[in-house]
Amino acid sequence: MTAPRPSPFPTSTSAFDPPKGLQPTPALARLGTESAFEVLARAKALEADGRSIVNLGIGQPDFAPAPHIVEAAIKALHEGHHGYTPAAGLPELREAVAAELEPRAGRRLDPGRVLIVPGGKVTMFLAILMFGQPGVEIVYPDPGFPIYRSLIDYSGATPVPLPLREAKGFAFSAEEALSLIGPQTRLIILNSPANPTGGVTPEAEVARLVAGLADHPHVAVLSDEIYARLLYDGRKHASLLAYESLDERLILLDGWSKTFAMTGWRLGYSYWPQSLVEPAVRMAINSFSCVNAAAQFAGLAALTGPQDAVVEMHAAFDARRRQVVDGLNDLPGVGCVEPGGAFYAFPNVTGTGLTAKQLETALLETAGVATIAGTSFGLFGEGYLRISYANSSENLKEGLQRIGAFLADRGVA
Template sequence: MKAQLQFADNLSRLGTESAFEVLARAQSLAAQGRDIINLGIGQPDFQTPENIVEAGIKALRDGHHGYTPANGLPQLREAVVADLHRRHTVEVDPKNVVVVPGGKPTMFFAITMFGQPGVDIIYPNPGFPIYESVINYSGATPVPMALSEENGFAFSAEAVLAQITDRTRLIIINSPANPTGGVTPKVEIDKLVAGLLEHPHVALMSDEIYSNMLYGGREHVSLLQYPEIRDRLIMLDGWSKTYAMTGWRIGYAVWPDSMVDHVTRLCINDHSCVNAATQFAATEALNGPQTAVHSMVAQFDSRRKIIVRDLNTLPGVRCPDAAGAFYAFANIEGTGMTSVEAQNKFLNDAGVATVAGTSFGAWGEGYVRFSYANSTENISEAISRIRGLL
């Protein structure tokens, strides 16, 4: 007799990240001999800088093969604190820094820490799909913070504050943003923080994983710079994007005093600790020279200008300026296709992998995300193929 298993109900509410599904389809087509240009996955195409790689290798050769503290190596947390002071001019206690295997564990821990039936969590839409997925998994109600092209895909503080009720427990913000490349200006963040003083029951998770990637003279505004909300702020950052370390699986968050013990217990129950060699590499990333970071960001900026310019020459397509991260969020309504139709046609007929805007929420309909974490040659060829198709 076949097994007749009954899974937990919450498993059916767990979504996915469609960029990985597109990547799998693109790889399958490539394995069949198709020439595929991947502008879908959000991953730097650069190698991890050599000094970081060597630090990881040295750690292994020096015998760092065992468990580490659940919240991260002390020297790594101290390096994080020094980096935050350099970049954001803020003071953080190392005990408030918790190192985890990537950015998603912080999201998962923060959302499940507050999410349960009868609770609302406000999140950006279009936004990173894991936000909405884990909110649903927790049993909470996802309340979309609608982001629009007309507003530069920045949130409106007035609109967000108007969505807060007694049920609201957490607000998630992401700037610079995935998938839109939008950056919320300081004036809106100021208004949000001021308004939240009237809602002391609401926590914040600020996803700042792209904080080093802003263009056109823009400067990053970290929520850590607002002491009046530090006692309810979770600030997420990491190494994956800035240092081209996606496969190393390491990130961190700054947690308020009231949450540190809770999240540390979650770490112990979930993954025990982050692997030791990666933490030594991450320490070198922060303490070592930043030349490679500046070079990568400069190349992203050059690619950004090219892809936005060229997308705006395609029939039926318009693309707003991308202010941060490494994504262009192109409006394809003029092509007459839905987001999914465009994604599939670009991949199947033109050999260009992109991600439908609806993969990032209902407000992404009419858009397709292009990652410019690829060479200028490949970007130009991809746009040429899509031009021929359209």
């Protein structure tokens, strides 16, 4: 069993300073953060001071939602949809989500097992707190979305990182994942296509993992598939939903933010094992009651309406992906494997002579380019940067030129 590692993520110890006499739970000090928002705030502050900043840090499509999506929300408001909805979501939206997921599953799905939530993070929050407690272990990808580790720490569970390696294109290894499962493991978190690496795990590797999980019936699986429709070069999404053997222990996470450029709408969905639907809905009632009604009508229009905007955005991301990978591989001290999905590149920057955090800081403060250090996504992210190509081709070109000039000034060969 891999020994637990100290959290690489900043805790709130310095920022969380309650007035003398107040005694909030110490668990708050275990909560990490998402560095992309910290970098965004610093980039905005520099812009406010008159600096020109190219933001290649934030994972947010630079496209607007399709007009019919916005119109559906406006129409819902005009029609008087201002009240509470069922806690699990509008019935018609849950039905549309089940229909959306059925091609992944290869079978009919039960809309009653769909939960509409205010953003993908909420599914993580519900699932990790449902299984996380002192004395248990949760396996999670590293480098991976930082909120996985943050919430595991907060729950009191022991985080067990599953390394994602450049040599495998940042796909997870089924053999390695299975080797990390022990008697105390209660949940394994998987993400493909992946943030921050853009890695895509092949179907054969997914199948090996599922076969091995048969020996570990006490382990639930959280499959984060938020980038499922952002795949390139003819790749097919290998969803864990396709394996009926996982039916009663798979929690699937997806939503509207990435595919439909609806990040600010805070709209996500999840598909739960039948036995966990009631506790998940109960947690929802205790936390957010229900999701914004107008946003749900917009989500319905997104799933059931024209998909032209999705196709156009995908084509733009694919072109930018090639531009970014070629540009990064032309830089001194930098090498980048081609990402198979999402809208991130994860270049190896060890040849620059700087740590990931040093390079992130220097590029922002000196070159005016916002990036995210790989260590913001885990200990195995050292030596890498996350570059988001959810930005215009012109800005990507400018950002790469600035990075190149910065490295040249440092004498990186």
